[in-house]
Amino acid sequence: xxxxxxxxxxxxxxxxxxxxxxxxxxxxxxxxxxxxxxxxxxxxxxxxxxxxxxxxxxxxxxxxxxxxxxxxxxxxxxxxxxxxxxxxxxxxxxxxxxxxxxxxxxxxxxxxxxxxxxxxxxxxxxxxxxxxxxxxxxxxxxxxxxxxxxxxxxxxxxxxxxxxxxxxxxxxxxxxxxxxxxxxxxxxxxxxxxxxxxxxxxxxxxxxxxxxxxxxxxxxxxxxxxxxxxxxxxxxxxxxxxxxxxxxxxxxxxxxxxxxxxxxxxxxxxx
DNA sequence: ATGGGCACCTGGCTGC
DNA sequence: TGCAGCCAGGTGCCCA
Numbered sequence: 001x002x003x004x005x006x007x008x009x010x011x012x013x014x015x016x017x018x019x020x021x022x023x024x025x026x027x028x029x030x031x032x033x034x035x036x037x038x039x040x041x042x043x044x045x046x047x048x049x050x051x052x053x054x055x056x057x058x059x060x061x062x063x064x065x066x067x068x069x070x071x072x073x074x075x076x077x078x079x080x081x082x083x084x085x086x087x088x089x090x091x092x093x094x095x096x097x098x099x100x101x102x103x104x105x106x107x108x109x110x111x112x113x114x115x116x117x118x119x120x121x122x123x124x125x126x127x128x129x130x131x132x133x134x135x136x137x138x139x140x141x142x143x144x145x146x147x148x149x150x151x152x153x154x155x156x157x158x159x160x161x162x163x164x165x166x167x168x169x170x171x172x173x174x175x176x177x178x179x180x181x182x183x184x185x186x187x188x189x190x191x192x193x194x195x196x197x198x199x200x201x202x203x204x205x206x207x208x209x210x211x212x213x214x215x216x217x218x219x220x221x222x223x224x225x226x227x228x229x230x231x232x233x234x235x236x237x238x239x240x241x242x243x244x245x246x247x248x249x250x251x252x253x254x255x256x257x258x259x260x261x262x263x264x265x266x267x268x269x270x271x
Numbered sequence: 272a273t274g275g276g277c278a279c280c281t282g283g284c285t286g287c
Numbered sequence: 288t289g290c291a292g293c294c295a296g297g298t299g300c301c302c303a
């Protein structure tokens with residue numbers, strides 16, 4: 001499910017309920033996630049207070065007194081804050097029980113999500129160390145995109161989804177950002193002009209900002225920590241709109257396959 | 272170094 | 288109703 005806006009919405013949703021609380025227990029009902037949850041992990045985090053929440057790319061970070069929990073929601077993961085004693089539902093793999101009595105439930109049908117714990121600087125964790133700058137960093141500019149795209153032969157859509165180059169953008173927002181920038185997803189990254197890359201940098205930020213403001217996009221199973229779906233779906237211009245008229249020009253939106261994923265674009269507005 | 276394809280999973284929908 | 292096939296918000300890893 002979750003791209004940057006959904007992870008950020010989740011972070012904001014849980015923040016007031018977890019910061020300052022002590023972890024009484026971490027219940028691991030299903031350790032077989034993308035990477036197995038280590039057996040000793042619950043014992044290492046129990047008793048620690050949550051100091052703050054953070055996000056890096058699509059990773060949600062819970063900073064504890066002695067270390068940091070790194071949670072990834074994968075394709076189908078979501079977090080819910082629930083009162084104590086609410087029985088786990090199907091695919092509720094993890095439950096973080098807090099001293100407030102509330103519990104944070106991690107649900108993930110496909111089990112592509114993951115949980116790690118480190119007592120080192122999380123920035124040097126292998127999963128985070130090689131990530132590109134955040135799209136909201138001052139360094140994420142057309143100039144930056146220009147620099148990383150020279151002599152890249154991949155389609156620009158693939159480039160947007162490569163987390164070593166651009167972070168936080170997944171299949172929905174890649175199509176949406178390219179639409180806003182007026183660039184076809186199939187264009188070779190290294191052939192894009194400076195003005196196009198300026199537009200693209202701006203479009204990436206604008207799409208992500210708008211989606212965060214709307215609480216993310218719910219297509220199927222995504223819900224925020226309060227259980228409510230995101231409202232950005234109504235503001236999608238191309239994603240999952242194949243055959244429907246472009247909101248600007250009325251031409252039918254097209255769907256194509258790139259790699260194993262679907263891309264959507266307006267053949268008139270995007271060149 | 273770069274790019275492409277695969278793997279990891281479950282579940283919902285479509286069409287025969 | 289059953290079942291095969293396809294598709295789905297991600298991404299690390301292996302190979303050419």
